[in-house]
Every structure is written in C-alpha cells, then in structure tokens.
Amino acid sequence: xxxxxxxxxxxxxxxxAGLAFAGSAAEDVTVxxxxxxxxxxxxxxxxxxxxxxxxxxxxxxxVAAESPVAKVVELHTHTMSEGMMKMRQVEKIDIxxxxxxxxxxxxxxxxxIGLTQDLKPNDEVSLTLMFExxxxxxxxxxxxxxxxxMMQQGxxxxxxxxxxx
Amino acid sequence: xxxxxxxxxxLLLAGLLVWVTFYWxxxxxxxxxxxxxxxxxxxxxxxxxxxxxxxxxxQLRGKVVALYFGYTQCPDxxxxxxxxxxxxxxxxxxxxxxxxxxxxISVDPKRxxxxxxxxxxxxxxxxxxxxxxxxxxxxxxxxxxxxxxxxTDTGSQMGYIVDHSADTYLVDRQGKLRAVLAHGTAPxxxxxxxxxxxxx
Numbered sequence: 001x002x003x004x005x006x007x008x009x010x011x012x013x014x015x016x017a018g019l020a021f022a023g024s025a026a027e028d029v030t031v032x033x034x035x036x037x038x039x040x041x042x043x044x045x046x047x048x049x050x051x052x053x054x055x056x057x058x059x060x061x062x063v064a065a066e067s068p069v070a071k072v073v074e075l076h077t078h079t080m081s082e083g084m085m086k087m088r089q090v091e092k093i094d095i096x097x098x099x100x101x102x103x104x105x106x107x108x109x110x111x112x113i114g115l116t117q118d119l120k121p122n123d124e125v126s127l128t129l130m131f132e133x134x135x136x137x138x139x140x141x142x143x144x145x146x147x148x149x150m151m152q153q154g155x156x157x158x159x160x161x162x163x164x165x
Numbered sequence: 166x167x168x169x170x171x172x173x174x175x176l177l178l179a180g181l182l183v184w185v186t187f188y189w190x191x192x193x194x195x196x197x198x199x200x201x202x203x204x205x206x207x208x209x210x211x212x213x214x215x216x217x218x219x220x221x222x223x224q225l226r227g228k229v230v231a232l233y234f235g236y237t238q239c240p241d242x243x244x245x246x247x248x249x250x251x252x253x254x255x256x257x258x259x260x261x262x263x264x265x266x267x268x269x270i271s272v273d274p275k276r277x278x279x280x281x282x283x284x285x286x287x288x289x290x291x292x293x294x295x296x297x298x299x300x301x302x303x304x305x306x307x308x309x310x311x312x313x314x315x316x317t318d319t320g321s322q323m324g325y326i327v328d329h330s331a332d333t334y335l336v337d338r339q340g341k342l343r344a345v346l347a348h349g350t351a352p353x354x355x356x357x358x359x360x361x362x363x364x365x
Contacts, residue, residue: 037244040288042281045240045323072322078242084313084328085242085348089321105245106349112240113323146248
C-alpha cells in the first residue's frame with residue numbers, strides 16, 4: 001500500500017515536471033509570413049493571414065485574437081458551397097502537434113472588424129493571438145496589398161509581366 | 166425530492182423560453198434576401214447606377230466588360246478577385262485599356278452607397294466602376310449571369326455577411342457573355358482571356 005502511494009506520488013511528480021517543461025502554447029507556436037491586408041480608405045473590415053507552426057508534441061489552438069486597429073477581432077473561415085463563398089466565424093483555429101496551419105486568402109483568417117484606422121501598405125499593426133491555455137502571443141504584422149504579396153511569393157501570375165516598367 | 170422535480174421543471178421551462186426567444190424562427194425567410202444559382206449563365210443587358218449616373222450594359226457595346234458581383238465590406242474574397250483583375254488590367258496597353266470596362270456590382274445596396282462604390286472600385290483600378298441598383302435591378306443582373314448571393318446573419322460582430330458567388334464574367338464587344346472565370350483565376354489567365362476578346 002505504501003509503495004503504491006509512493007509510485008503514485010512519483011508519477012504525479014513526473015507529470016507535473018512534464019507539464020512544467022512542456023511550453024505554453026504561445027511558446028510552442030511560431031508565426032511566420034504574417035500580414036494584414038491593405039484595404040480601401042473607409043473600409044470597415046480587413047483580415048490577417050499567417051502560417052502557424054506548432055513545434056511541440058501537444059496540439060494547440062488559437063481561440064481568440066485582439067488588435068488595437070479593430071473594434072472586434074474574430075476567427076473566420078471560408079467555404080465554397082452552392083456556388084457561393086460563405087464566410088463563417090469559427091470557435092478556434094487548430095494547430096496539430098508538430099504540424100502547421102495556414103491562414104490564407106479564401107480560407108482561415110483573423111478577421112479585423114470595425115477598423116479604427118485605414119490600413120495602408122507598409123503600415124504595421126499589433127495583433128495578439130490567444131491560445132487554448134490562456135497564453136498570448138503578441139505580433140507586429142505589416143500591412144500588404146495583393147500586388148506586394150504576389151511579387152513576394154512569386155505566385156507566377158505575371159510571368160510575362162512588365163512589372164518593373 | 167419534490168423540490169428537485171420543481172427545479173428541473175423550472176430549468177426546462179427556462180431553457181424552452183430561451184430557445185423560443187433566440188433560436189426559433191418560423192417563416193424567417195424574407196423577400197429579396199437571397200438569390201440562388203438558377204441555371205447556366207445566359208448573360209444579357211441590365212441597368213444599374215454609378216456615381217456618374219445610370220450605367221447599362223447596352224451603353225458599353227464596343228467594349229470588353231468584366232463583371233464581378235460582391236459587396237464592399239467583404240474582407241477577403243472581393244479584394245482578391247478585384248486585385249487579380251486589376252493586376253491583369255495593369256498589363257493592358259493604353260489602346261487595349263480604352264476598349265475595356267470593369268464593373269463591380271454590389272449585391273448589398275443597403276450598405277453600399279454610390280460614393281462608397283466609386284471609392285472601392287477606383288482603389289483597385291481606375292477602370293473598375295462600382296455600381297448597384299434597387300434590389301430588383303441587382304437581382305435581374307445576378308439572375309442573367311448565373312451569379313448568386315444570400316444575406317446571412319451569422320452572429321458575427323460585423324453585422325450581416327453576404328454569401329456570394331465569386332466568378333468574374335467577361336462580356337465581349339457585342340454584349341455577349343463569353344467567359345466565366347472562377348475565383349482565384351491567376352492574373353495571367355485573366356489577362357489572356359481579356360486579350361482574346363479585345364483582339365476581336
């Protein structure tokens with residue numbers, strides 16, 4: 001009996017240690033290629049896109065976000081059905097263990113609602129991601145328009161282009 | 166025991182009340198809130214309004230016209246479509262450009278004023294004119310081109326969302342619908358399609 005208690009104690013200790021060593025979601029997840037979309041003056045809404053990579057063996061999820069440039073920030077996705085693009089709010093954005101989740105045009109995005117300022121190319125905006133464990137990741141993301149993104153990614157749209165005239 | 170039963174009953178009734186109040190919407194569908202894809206797109210004339218005054222497809226005979234149905238509060242899909250179209254337009258020579266007109270048709274006339282549409286179209290390209298009309302006028306154009314939209318209240322803080330088809334329609338110099346380009350068609354492909362019609 002005593003031994004069982006000791007074993008239990010040891011296991012608990014190990015578990016606790018494991019939890020302590022496993023980082024918070026904000027430590028496990030790295031964000032790359034984040035940007036917010038430039039929008040026409042007076043436009044009330046925009047979106048932010050990025051690549052979320054989870055370097056840990058624990059699945060994580062973004063459950064909310066906030067930014068000083070928007071009154072409300074929501075997580076949204078798009079689906080195509082009945083011939084229509086349907087944008088819907090999602091509760092969370094999952095990032096699988098040792099996996100990646102891409103937020104991109106036409107798909108998952110962080111939706112900036114009620115912009116408090118115009119988003120012009122090369123501006124920078126603060127954006128904080130909140131994870132399932134309550135940890136937070138503060139980002140500063142550049143504002144990009146489509147042309148800038150296409151040139152950056154070399155999406156090939158303009159291979160015969162006269163982009164540099 | 167009796168008290169527990171009463172509590173459960175109270176809870177059930179409260180739950181029912183909440184459901185009836187917030188989730189039960191008999192006959193919720195209102196007129197002109199949606200227009201589904203009806204049939205293969207036929208194309209044809211329509212008359213709408215811009216900040217410059219009335220715009221009809223008939224007036225634009227002799228020009229190649231690109232049509233896109235959307236709404237200005239659209240944060241992603243419309244900007245991508247108009248951005249790609251704009252990248253294609255930027256490659257046109259001045260002569261080609263003089264034979265082209267882009268129309269962004271708002272299916273959200275309630276929120277999109279003509280001024281707002283002017284600003285929105287021009288932001289992407291001077292050759293894109295923002296237009297809209299009465300719900301009937303908009304619906305006529307939507308129907309003719311096989312487009313679709315639906316005003317949807319999703320509970321998002323942005324207010325209602327407009328689900329909409331995201332194709333770009335190309336009309337030739339004779340006013341005939343010639344090509345339907347799916348959302349995400351690369352600018353180079355849009356450009357090739359435009360040039361094909363511009364050469365005619």
